[in-house]
Amino acid sequence: MKTLRGNVWRFGDHVDTDQIIPAERLTSDNNEKLGSYLFEKARPDMSAKVRKGDIIVAGRNFGCGSSREHAPRALLQAGIVAVVAESFARIFYRNAINVGLLPVECKVQADEGDVLIIDVDKGKIINETKGTENEFSPFPPFVQELMEKGGLMAKIKEEKRCTE
Amino acid sequence: MRKYVSGKDLIIKLITDIGVDGANYKTLEFGGKGLANLPVSDRLTVANMAIEAGGKAGIFPADSETLHFVRKFAKGKWEKVDPDAEASYIDVREYSLEDLVPMVAMPHLPENGRPVSEVDVEIDQAFLGSCTNGRIEDLRIAAEIIKGKKVAPSVRMIVVPASSLIFRQADEEGLLAIFAKAGAFVSGPTCAACLGGHMGVLAKGERCVSTTNRNFVGRMGHKDSEVYLASPAVVTASAIEGRIVAPKGASA
Numbered sequence: 001m002k003t004l005r006g007n008v009w010r011f012g013d014h015v016d017t018d019q020i021i022p023a024e025r026l027t028s029d030n031n032e033k034l035g036s037y038l039f040e041k042a043r044p045d046m047s048a049k050v051r052k053g054d055i056i057v058a059g060r061n062f063g064c065g066s067s068r069e070h071a072p073r074a075l076l077q078a079g080i081v082a083v084v085a086e087s088f089a090r091i092f093y094r095n096a097i098n099v100g101l102l103p104v105e106c107k108v109q110a111d112e113g114d115v116l117i118i119d120v121d122k123g124k125i126i127n128e129t130k131g132t133e134n135e136f137s138p139f140p141p142f143v144q145e146l147m148e149k150g151g152l153m154a155k156i157k158e159e160k161r162c163t164e
Numbered sequence: 165m166r167k168y169v170s171g172k173d174l175i176i177k178l179i180t181d182i183g184v185d186g187a188n189y190k191t192l193e194f195g196g197k198g199l200a201n202l203p204v205s206d207r208l209t210v211a212n213m214a215i216e217a218g219g220k221a222g223i224f225p226a227d228s229e230t231l232h233f234v235r236k237f238a239k240g241k242w243e244k245v246d247p248d249a250e251a252s253y254i255d256v257r258e259y260s261l262e263d264l265v266p267m268v269a270m271p272h273l274p275e276n277g278r279p280v281s282e283v284d285v286e287i288d289q290a291f292l293g294s295c296t297n298g299r300i301e302d303l304r305i306a307a308e309i310i311k312g313k314k315v316a317p318s319v320r321m322i323v324v325p326a327s328s329l330i331f332r333q334a335d336e337e338g339l340l341a342i343f344a345k346a347g348a349f350v351s352g353p354t355c356a357a358c359l360g361g362h363m364g365v366l367a368k369g370e371r372c373v374s375t376t377n378r379n380f381v382g383r384m385g386h387k388d389s390e391v392y393l394a395s396p397a398v399v400t401a402s403a404i405e406g407r408i409v410a411p412k413g414a415s416a
Contacts, residue, residue, distance in 0.1 A: 014184055014185070014273060016378075016380040018359070018360075018380040019381060023360050023361060024360050024361065061185035064218065065378060065380060066359075089218055
């Protein structure tokens with residue numbers, strides 16, 4: 001799998017799904033606008049400033065709250081490609097994988113605006129700004145395959161096309 | 165359990181003790197002698213909110229109460245599953261149900277539980293309902309407390325039965341009329357204000373005491389509003405008083 005490189009947006013512990021995407025923005029199945037409401041209440045300036053490829057670094061229990069997959073989807077649509085957190089709420093974790101957002105469980109030192117490189121195959125995170133390096137357990141092959149294909153739905157659609 | 169103490173108080177206490185990630189990727193299994201005093205309706209509230217501790221599930225052994233409930237509601241085939249006698253657990257916590265007191269989870273995490281007797285908070289809204297506490301037993305307790313009384317003039321009380329079945333049952337039992345007479349607004353079954361969806365969406369600075377399961381920043385509306393999680397008994401007593409209190413007759 002490819003290596004990711006992006007700017008850091010820094011968050012703390014227990015970032016909940018209502019913060020990530022407020023429930024009142026989930027009024028349609030057409031989710032194209034979700035990204036523009038990302039962290040609308042918690043960090044109203046963020047969605048306009050996020051650049052494609054940016055990375056969130058957070059503390060414990062990222063994504064606690066709801067099982068609605070709009071949360072990882074909103075992050076992706078805004079341009080976030082990976083979340084690096086000390087731990088994830090399990091209600092968010094697999095949703096992230098299923099929609100193609102990389103959730104990396106790893107404690108890293110990073111400040112807002114630092115540049116982070118994630119080597120997914122080797123399980124390495126390099127903070128280019130600080131010159132520090134951390135390791136994480138590489139994902140099992142089936143998860144890597146899912147992520148490469150853009151998530152569970154994309155993978156199933158592709159397989160369906162193959163059998164038709 | 166003491167009068168007006170319920171499964172909601174037990175689960176708020178437990179989440180406060182272990183934290184909102186205390187059961188991350190784990191299952192909370194409940195058991196012991198106290199189960200005999202915990203009706204299915206309370207167990208459903210406890211199991212529902214196991215998720216707020218990060219759990220994958222909250223489960224109870226199937227006793228005669230469970231089987232009675234399942235026979236009434238389950239469709240299709242089902243099988244009773246019991247924990248193994250030699251099962252081992254990552255952690256075991258013991259609670260004496262008779263020592264529990266009415267609890268409230270302060271903003272903005274379900275782990276911020278405190279005894280109701282220790283808080284002094286004026287409210288703008290009282291919300292009774294949701295998947296967590298919109299069952300007929302919840303509505304009965306609330307009706308018992310509010311019968312013949314009035315919702316405080318400064319408070320909007322919103323009552324939302326959790327399903328159309330419960331709505332009709334509450335209607336037949338005269339509970340909806342009791343709420344309406346007290347000045348509460350009764351809605352058809354919906355998630356409603358629980359997640360800031362509609363009807364009861366909080367404005368800036370407003371505070372709501374709610375029987376729902378989450379109290380994150382902006383959960384019920386404006387980012388500067390506050391949600392306090394509590395039992396149907398506490399929500400109803402608070403609606404009458406205009407501030408968060410336990411019902412009279414509940415021992416703190």
